[in-house]
Amino acid sequence: xxxxxxxxxxxxxxxxxxxxxxxxxxxxxxxxxxxxxxxxxxxxxxxxxxxxxxxxxxxxxxxxxxxxxxxxxxxxxxxxxxxxxxxxxxxxxxxxxxxxxxxxxxxxxxxxxxxxxxxxxxxxxxxxxxxxxxxxxxxxxxxxxxxxxxxxxxxxxxxxxxxxxxxxxxxxxxxxxxxxxxxxxxxxxxxxxxx
Amino acid sequence: xxxxxxxxxxxxxxxxxxxxxxxxxxxxxxxxxxxxxxxxxxxxxxxxxxxxxxxxxxxxxxxxxxxxxxxxxxxxxxxxxxxxxxxxxxxxxxxxxxxxxxxxxxxxxxxxxxxxxxxxxxxxxxxxxxxxxxxxxxxxxxxxxxxxxxxxxxxxxxxxxxxxxxxxxxxxxxxxxxxxxxxxxxxxxxxxxxx
Amino acid sequence: xxxxxxxxxxxxxxxxxxxxxxxxxxxxxxxxxxxxxxxxxxxxxxxxxxxxxxxxxxxxxxxxxxxxxxxxxxxxxxxxxxxxxxxxxxxxxxxxxxxxxxxxxxxxxxxxxxxxxxxxxxxxxxxxxxxxxxxxxxxxxxxxxxxxxxxxxxxxxxxxxxxxxxxxxxxxxxxxxxxxxxxxxxxxxxxxxxx
Amino acid sequence: xxxxxxxxxxxxxxxxxxxxxxxxxxxxxxxxxxxxxxxxxxxxxxxxxxxxxxxxxxxxxxxxxxxxxxxxxxxxxxxxxxxxxxxxxxxxxxxxxxxxxxxxxxxxxxxxxxxxxxxxxxxxxxxxxxxxxxxxxxxxxxxxxxxxxxxxxxxxxxxxxxxxxxxxxxxxxxxxxxxxxxxxxxxxxxxxxxx
Numbered sequence: 001x002x003x004x005x006x007x008x009x010x011x012x013x014x015x016x017x018x019x020x021x022x023x024x025x026x027x028x029x030x031x032x033x034x035x036x037x038x039x040x041x042x043x044x045x046x047x048x049x050x051x052x053x054x055x056x057x058x059x060x061x062x063x064x065x066x067x068x069x070x071x072x073x074x075x076x077x078x079x080x081x082x083x084x085x086x087x088x089x090x091x092x093x094x095x096x097x098x099x100x101x102x103x104x105x106x107x108x109x110x111x112x113x114x115x116x117x118x119x120x121x122x123x124x125x126x127x128x129x130x131x132x133x134x135x136x137x138x139x140x141x142x143x144x145x146x147x148x149x150x151x152x153x154x155x156x157x158x159x160x161x162x163x164x165x166x167x168x169x170x171x172x173x174x175x176x177x178x179x180x181x182x183x184x185x186x187x188x189x190x191x192x193x194x195x
Numbered sequence: 196x197x198x199x200x201x202x203x204x205x206x207x208x209x210x211x212x213x214x215x216x217x218x219x220x221x222x223x224x225x226x227x228x229x230x231x232x233x234x235x236x237x238x239x240x241x242x243x244x245x246x247x248x249x250x251x252x253x254x255x256x257x258x259x260x261x262x263x264x265x266x267x268x269x270x271x272x273x274x275x276x277x278x279x280x281x282x283x284x285x286x287x288x289x290x291x292x293x294x295x296x297x298x299x300x301x302x303x304x305x306x307x308x309x310x311x312x313x314x315x316x317x318x319x320x321x322x323x324x325x326x327x328x329x330x331x332x333x334x335x336x337x338x339x340x341x342x343x344x345x346x347x348x349x350x351x352x353x354x355x356x357x358x359x360x361x362x363x364x365x366x367x368x369x370x371x372x373x374x375x376x377x378x379x380x381x382x383x384x385x386x387x388x389x390x
Numbered sequence: 391x392x393x394x395x396x397x398x399x400x401x402x403x404x405x406x407x408x409x410x411x412x413x414x415x416x417x418x419x420x421x422x423x424x425x426x427x428x429x430x431x432x433x434x435x436x437x438x439x440x441x442x443x444x445x446x447x448x449x450x451x452x453x454x455x456x457x458x459x460x461x462x463x464x465x466x467x468x469x470x471x472x473x474x475x476x477x478x479x480x481x482x483x484x485x486x487x488x489x490x491x492x493x494x495x496x497x498x499x500x501x502x503x504x505x506x507x508x509x510x511x512x513x514x515x516x517x518x519x520x521x522x523x524x525x526x527x528x529x530x531x532x533x534x535x536x537x538x539x540x541x542x543x544x545x546x547x548x549x550x551x552x553x554x555x556x557x558x559x560x561x562x563x564x565x566x567x568x569x570x571x572x573x574x575x576x577x578x579x580x581x582x583x584x585x
Numbered sequence: 586x587x588x589x590x591x592x593x594x595x596x597x598x599x600x601x602x603x604x605x606x607x608x609x610x611x612x613x614x615x616x617x618x619x620x621x622x623x624x625x626x627x628x629x630x631x632x633x634x635x636x637x638x639x640x641x642x643x644x645x646x647x648x649x650x651x652x653x654x655x656x657x658x659x660x661x662x663x664x665x666x667x668x669x670x671x672x673x674x675x676x677x678x679x680x681x682x683x684x685x686x687x688x689x690x691x692x693x694x695x696x697x698x699x700x701x702x703x704x705x706x707x708x709x710x711x712x713x714x715x716x717x718x719x720x721x722x723x724x725x726x727x728x729x730x731x732x733x734x735x736x737x738x739x740x741x742x743x744x745x746x747x748x749x750x751x752x753x754x755x756x757x758x759x760x761x762x763x764x765x766x767x768x769x770x771x772x773x774x775x776x777x778x779x780x
């Protein structure tokens with residue numbers, strides 16, 4: 001009966017996997033097939049391609065973190081479903097902001113918009129984590145896993161700086177986005193070792 | 196042996212998750228990447244973007260309700276498979292009617308068509324619920340969950356009003372669509388508390 | 391150990407669900423958003439829309455049958471993986487042949503090509519069923535379920551007739567495609583009652 | 586408790602299934618619907634179609650191998666998640682390189698790029714296999730399954746040859762890509778018999 005009161009997390013994970021898989025894959029549709037048959041026909045695509053790589057890594061990080069966080073989750077409530085949908089909403093805009101940035105060769109405003117998008121993903125992830133914590137105890141495995149979410153906060157701060165900086169020097173913003181991505185590569189390992 | 200006679204709901208859920216995940220994500224492809232690099236290049240996209248947000252929320256609501264309803268389902272029969280496919284059909288048209296409405300800046304006919312689409316989704320959901328009830332007892336958990344489906348009926352009525360109103364004042368229809376969405380945010384919580 | 395020798399069917403089902411979900415959903419992308427805001431702007435889309443409905447139903451039937459057949463399957467072997475991939479290949483072409491037929495207003499050759507596509511899907515499904523039967527006994531639940539696959543054979547024959555007829559009267563072919571779809575709606579129920 | 590330390594492979598498989606299902610299906614979007622209604626309107630599409638078939642088979646092989654390999658996997662670690670994401674990244678570019686090759690009628694550079702893409706998929710698969718082996722013993726079922734990965738090495742070497750050869754005779758490269766595909770059809774059966 002208690003079991004019935006609490007919904008499983010399986011379908012939420014499956015739906016999120018589906019949406020994130022589609023997001024990460026349709027971005028490649030922005031790299032439009034060229035009709036020229038030489039290397040020089042492809043070269044103009046490099047900003048679109050670089051943007052794709054950066055976004056692939058970022059969306060990959062979100063899937064990774066989502067996977068880790070829900071691994072420690074034991075049940076979900078309605079608020080969690082909507083907090084998760086909210087995260088998926090901002091993630092779903094990444095293909096657009098990625099294409100907009102690549103198409104305009106890293107011009108200031110598109111680079112800022114891209115950073116805003118990532119920042120809002122970060123905030124949505126934060127809200128989702130809080131929603132989950134509300135239904136799990138302080139001593140839960142989840143609380144221990146999320147509690148030290150310093151990296152999440154640092155990322156959001158770095159995104160905010162990158163947005164501000166983009167109007168002066170968009171290349172610097174791109175460097176910051178890359179640093180945030182790099183940041184997440186390393187501690188994943190540490191996180192798991194602790195477990 | 197009785198187990199074998201009744202098909203599990205797992206694959207139906209997985210297939211529906213896949214289709215809904217794709218529907219909710221490909222809508223973003225309607226927001227075409229612009230070649231201008233300033234904010235003014237993006238501004239003309241605001242009707243497309245608003246339409247996207249509205250549809251994302253509506254499709255999200257359907258996934259949420261589908262999730263809740265099937266959570267209480269114990270087995271499925273052939274009729275259910277087709278009733279579910281019927282719901283997915285109308286949902287699959289949402290990206291088109293959304294784009295049509297956004298592209299034409301909330302003109303009367305596109306706004307009416309969008310409402311018709313949502314109305315038909317609502318009717319299909321109602322049929323699916325009845326099909327499921329036929330194979331579950333009156334005292335089943337499912338019957339208790341669906342029995343008070345006043346919100347579903349109210350939504351369909353509101354959609355019908357919005358369609359009629361759109362030819363006079365489409366903005367009013369948009370307000371009604373937004374109200375329906377808001378309606379579903381709140382009672383989800385109540386529904387779960389009851390469980 | 392015997393368990394290890396035989397692969398589960400779960401991932402094959404999940405992958406097939408994913409591919410079929412995408413096929414059934416991306417077809418709607420062929421219905422291009424129009425810039426006119428009146429009903430008359432939409433009317434020229436009716437052949438594309440009718441084609442979409444027909445294909446949605448056909449692909450839905452394949453998913454339904456796939457679901458029923460694999461429900462009775464206990465294990466899969468390498469040959470089955472490829473027979474399944476072969477079926478998915480022909481199904482994956484349905485969005486193209488559907489769009490080609492709708493775009494050209496049911497002209498003879500596109501209608502014939504559409505029928506060829508459905509015919510090859512039918513043949514691929516037949517091959518998949520045989521592959522599965524090879525690894526299940528004659529007395530298996532699967533054998534009993536597939537054994538009376540008269541409807542599958544009738545469908546393929548009807549498709550072949552429709553292809554031939556399309557060069558004389560494509561409307562007749564369309565009627566035949568519709569009849570095949572109708573054929574599958576009814577016996578699903580019978581099939582399940584037997585179980 | 587040891588169970589908790591090790592993450593299940595379920596979600597990684599589900600996410601990979603989703604991404605690969607989308608990759609294999611969106612490639613068909615490159616086959617653009619033609620407005621001519623005769624066979625001659627379709628004939629110019631033959632290079633795009635042939636490229637699609639070749640890529641469908643290659644991506645199908647990767648799914649197949651991924652399926653077999655993970656079947657023998659008992660747990661995953663963070664490094665595996667990223668090695669898997671790395672493989673998905675190169676696979677996600679296949680629709681682009683496929684379309685680029687088909688659109689340019691198998692011209693030297695596009696054919697070379699396609700081979701480079703497949704080569705990088707092969708290398709990424711190799712890295713994923715090594716990552717998995719690091720966390721499974723030498724005597725594990727996985728080690729026995731992967732240990733004899735001669736076909737993987739041969740494929741990568743053949744891809745490298747095909748890339749080099751493409752600038753002299755692209756048709757020869759296409760033949761090599763086809764041979765690699767054929768290579769994988771046969772030994773799958775042998776692999777399973779051993780199990």
